[in-house]
Amino acid sequence: MTSIANGAGAAPPPMIVLSGLSKVFQGPNGPVNALSDIDIEIGRGEVFGVIGRSGAGKSTLLRCLNLLERPTMGTVTVAGRDLTRLDRSGLNAARREIGMIFQHFNLLAGRTVYDNVALPLELAGADRATIARTVPPLLDLVGLSERANYYPRSLSGGQKQRVGIARALATNPKVLLCDEATSALDPETTLSILKLLDKLKRELGLTIVLITHEMSVIKEIADRVAVIDGGRIVEQGRVYDVLSRPREAVTRALVGEVMGHLVPDDLAERLAGRVPGGALWRILFIGEAGYEPVISELARRFDIDLNLVHGRIETIQGEPFGSLVVNVIGSEAKLRQALGYLKIRHLDVEEIGHVVRDDRAVS
Amino acid sequence: MSSAMIALFLDALWETLGMVGAAGLIATVVGLPLGVILLTTAKGHIFAHAGVNRALGFVVNATRSTPFVILMVAIIPFTRAVVGTSIGTAAAVVPLTIAAIPFIARLFEQAMREIDPGLIEALQAMGATRLQIVRKVLIPEALPGLVAAVTVTLVSLIGYSAMAGAIGGGGLGDLGIRYGYQRFLPEVMLAVVVVLIVLVQFVQSAGDALVRRFSRK
Numbered sequence: 001m002t003s004i005a006n007g008a009g010a011a012p013p014p015m016i017v018l019s020g021l022s023k024v025f026q027g028p029n030g031p032v033n034a035l036s037d038i039d040i041e042i043g044r045g046e047v048f049g050v051i052g053r054s055g056a057g058k059s060t061l062l063r064c065l066n067l068l069e070r071p072t073m074g075t076v077t078v079a080g081r082d083l084t085r086l087d088r089s090g091l092n093a094a095r096r097e098i099g100m101i102f103q104h105f106n107l108l109a110g111r112t113v114y115d116n117v118a119l120p121l122e123l124a125g126a127d128r129a130t131i132a133r134t135v136p137p138l139l140d141l142v143g144l145s146e147r148a149n150y151y152p153r154s155l156s157g158g159q160k161q162r163v164g165i166a167r168a169l170a171t172n173p174k175v176l177l178c179d180e181a182t183s184a185l186d187p188e189t190t191l192s193i194l195k196l197l198d199k200l201k202r203e204l205g206l207t208i209v210l211i212t213h214e215m216s217v218i219k220e221i222a223d224r225v226a227v228i229d230g231g232r233i234v235e236q237g238r239v240y241d242v243l244s245r246p247r248e249a250v251t252r253a254l255v256g257e258v259m260g261h262l263v264p265d266d267l268a269e270r271l272a273g274r275v276p277g278g279a280l281w282r283i284l285f286i287g288e289a290g291y292e293p294v295i296s297e298l299a300r301r302f303d304i305d306l307n308l309v310h311g312r313i314e315t316i317q318g319e320p321f322g323s324l325v326v327n328v329i330g331s332e333a334k335l336r337q338a339l340g341y342l343k344i345r346h347l348d349v350e351e352i353g354h355v356v357r358d359d360r361a362v363s
Numbered sequence: 364m365s366s367a368m369i370a371l372f373l374d375a376l377w378e379t380l381g382m383v384g385a386a387g388l389i390a391t392v393v394g395l396p397l398g399v400i401l402l403t404t405a406k407g408h409i410f411a412h413a414g415v416n417r418a419l420g421f422v423v424n425a426t427r428s429t430p431f432v433i434l435m436v437a438i439i440p441f442t443r444a445v446v447g448t449s450i451g452t453a454a455a456v457v458p459l460t461i462a463a464i465p466f467i468a469r470l471f472e473q474a475m476r477e478i479d480p481g482l483i484e485a486l487q488a489m490g491a492t493r494l495q496i497v498r499k500v501l502i503p504e505a506l507p508g509l510v511a512a513v514t515v516t517l518v519s520l521i522g523y524s525a526m527a528g529a530i531g532g533g534g535l536g537d538l539g540i541r542y543g544y545q546r547f548l549p550e551v552m553l554a555v556v557v558v559l560i561v562l563v564q565f566v567q568s569a570g571d572a573l574v575r576r577f578s579r580k
Contacts, residue, residue, distance in 0.1 A: 066488055088492075095490035106485035109579045110503050119499065120489040151579045171489070 013080065015175060015207040016042040016065065021074035023060055023231075034060045035231045038074070042224075044174075047201055047208045049222035049239070051215060051254055057231040058211040062179055065209060066098045067091055079174055096124055099168030103180035105160040107152040113139065113163050114148040120170040138166040142196065158189035165196065169204075176200070178210035182217055194221045215258040219243060219316055227251045240316045244286045245348065278329035280309065281339075284348035285322035294347065295326070302338040304330030325352070368551070371538060376558065378452045379534035382527065383520045385456045390463035390520075391513055397423070397464065398471025399497055409483065409493045423465040431462050431523050435530065455532030459523055467516040474508025475501045507578040514570025518563050525559065535559060 021038035024031045035057050042048045052058045063069035064076055067083050076083045083094055107116050117138055118131045126134070139145045142162040152160055161181060168176055178197070182190040198221055200206045212218060218225050218239060225242050227235040229250045235242060246255045283294065295306055307327040314321045328335055342349045397419065403409050404416035429437070435458040439449045442457040482504060486496050502509070528536025535555050543552025 068484060068487055092490035092492060095488060098488070100485070100488040102481060102485060104479075104481055106479070106481040108482060108500065108504055110506060110577070119486075123486070123489055123491045123495050123499070153579060177488075 012044055014041040015044045015046070015079060016040070016048075016209065017075075017077040018061075018064070019075045019077070021061075021064060021071050021076065023057075023064065023069060024072045033231050035064070035071070038233055040226060040233065040236070042207060042209060044207055045201060045205045046224065047197070047210070047222045049218040049225040050209070050211045050228055051213065051218055051225060052211075052228035053250070053254075054213060056228045058213075058228050059179065060231075061228060062177055062209065062211045065175075065177055066095050066100060096120070096171040097173045098175045098177060099171070099173040100177040100179065101161065101164040101168050101181045103183050105152070105157075105164045105184075107160055107163055107167075109152055112149050112151055113144060113155070116152065116163055117166045117170055120167060124171055134170060135166075138169055141169070141200075142166045156189075157185050158192060161185065161189075161193050162196065165193075165200070169200070173206075175207045175209065178208065178212075180212055181210065183212065183214070190217070191220070197221060215243070215254045219258055219314075223317075227254065240319055240321070243316050244284060244321050278304070278327060279335060280352050281326050281328055282350045282352050283324045283326065283342065284350075285313075285320070285324070286348065287319055287321075292345075294342070294345070295324070298328075298338050298341070301341065302330065302334045304328055304334050304338055371542075372554065372558070375533070375535045375538040375555075376562075379521070379524050379528075379536075379562070382452055382455050382459055382524045382532065382534055383517060386459035386463050386520055386524075387513065387517050389456075389460045390467045390516060393460075394464050394467035394471055394516075395502075395509075397468035398475065399501065401468060401472040402475050402501070403493075403497070409496055423468055426461065426465040427469070431458070431526055434458055434462055435527060450531040452533040455524065455527035455534070459520055459527060462523060463516055463520055466519065467512055470512035470515060471505075471509060474512050475505040477508055478504050507574045507580075510570060510573045510577060514567060514574075517566050517570070521559060521563055521566070 018038050018040040021035055022033070023035040025034050026032075038061065040048075050058045050061060060069050064071050065078065067076065071084065074084075078094065078098060081094060083091060086094055108119065111119065114135055117135045121131045121134060136145065136148075139148055142165050144159060144162050144166065147155065147159065152163065155163065164181075165176075176197075181197075182193050185193060194217065197208060197210075201208055208221075210217065210222070222239050224237060225239050226233045227242070227248065227250060229248070234248045235246070235251045242251060243255050243258075246252045285292070285294070295308075298304065299306055305328070307329065308324065309327055310325040312323055328338065330338070339349060400410070400415065401419055401423065404412040404419070406413065406416075426434070438458055438461060442454050443449050445457055446453045448454050478501060482500050483496055486500055491499065524532070524534050525536025525539070528534045528538070529540050531537070535558060539552050539555035542548045543555060
């Protein structure tokens with residue numbers, strides 16, 4: 001899979017390759033397959049999101065990337081090096097090139113902001129001068145220069161995560177792993193942290209892998225996304241593609257939360273079984289199609305009535321995406337024609353309601 | 364109270380402080396690594412080792428469940444081997460230390476167990492060695508709890524040292540028994556109790572102040 005390749009030239013080697021990855025835990029009731037047969041490639045400078053419900057295995061998957069969890073089978077290759085073959089000290093050296101941030105920040109309460117950021121350097125055996133040279137620019141990068149001598153307890157959640165990010169970057173890693181990094185933050189702070197991550201990706205060329213249960217995070221920052229369910233990757237692709245055309249039920253549910261192009265539950269209930277006539281369609285406007293005047297054209301050309309039920313327009317990574325639920329009323333034949341027309345126009349249409357009129361013969 | 368009596372009191376106080384201080388210091392120095400081993404050899408921890416964990420746990424529990432009076436008598440041969448005598452202040456330090464080591468080791472273990480496992484995971488993700496995890500996280504982050512453990516141990520040692528006094532260990536307990544009880548001087552007994560209370564209060568307050576000072580939570 002080389003979907004990250006730009007143009008026709010040879011793709012650069014991927015930063016992270018997970019191959020045939022499985023993890024089996026010994027549970028009280030026998031072995032549990034936490035991860036099964038995971039194959040993922042993540043390109044350099046890419047932001048890759050993994051989304052799933054809690055217990056889906058996303059946390060285990062992320063921890064396999066720096067071998068905090070050792071996979072039962074398969075390999076983990078980061079920057080061309082198979083981590084599963086390294087000995088303890090080799091692994092420790094490799095981990096310095098993989099930064100990690102956490103949902104609950106995991107800062108040391110007994111150390112100041114400055115000393116927390118200095119910690120990975122101390123562990124790597126850096127001298128005082130190196131630390132003094134490295135830490136201030138990092139604090140500057142995350143906007144916390146003023147707080148260098150504060151203890152974590154006096155910082156807000158967003159500030160704590162910024163310290164976490166500065167700390168993760170201290171050893172100049174190539175990869176940043178984000179473990180539900182914004183799940184403990186309010187929406188506004190979440191956005192500012194995501195913006196910071198995006199800046200790091202652009203300015204440092206960092207490869208970022210993030211796991212989350214929130215599709216809004218994926219939509220905001222990720223280039224590609226993998227949907228994990230029951231320890232398997234059920235769907236994987238460009239964020240726009242997965243969000244606009246989710247295939248699996250679990251993906252639809254996750255996408256529905258943020259995109260709202262699924263009919264809301266209460267509405268669906270009201271419509272169920274009593275579509276006044278005709279059919280209920282969901283029309284997806286993907287990419288440039290998002291700007292086209294399809295509805296009025298349908299009404300004119302096919303002499304059918306369209307009743308807007310629910311609609312929404314979103315922007316995913318700068319590309320427009322719209323979804324419209326319409327109740328179309330007209331004869332069977334005309335509806336078929338209209339449907340055919342939409343397909344020719346490459347619009348995705350899905351029939352989500354049924355015809356309840358019994359005077360089918362009428363034309 | 365006569366000046367001779369006051370001199371006796373001061374001597375006894377010094378002896379008590381000496382016994383408690385020496386036993387407390389040695390117990391802290393030996394108990395800290397033992398506490399670390401108790402914690403980190405547990406299942407799923409950084410030095411997980413079922414055999415070591417179980418063996419050490421057994422020794423610690425066995426020592427802690429032996430009543431101090433019995434322990435004191437039972438290890439007389441060992442005490443004699445170490446300090447050359449089984450009577451006096453120096454001799455009392457040996458059983459006090461032996462009793463205090465497993466006590467404080469368990470308290471240390473518990474204090475370090477309170478640390479969020481996320482911190483250990485964070486250090487592992489940074490490529491920390493296991494000894495670095497002990498030095499940079501377990502001990503410094505648990506410092507308030509460790510200080511509290513030392514305080515509790517010193518308070519217990521003050522009580523035990525009075526017991527050691529009863530079998531010729533010197534100190535305030537010895538004074539109380541010999542003068543207060545055997546010579547029927549209830550005011551001496553009372554004075555001993557008051558001094559012990561004040562001493563315990565002082566140690567506890569000093570310990571609490573240190574805990575507050577180190578606490579960054």
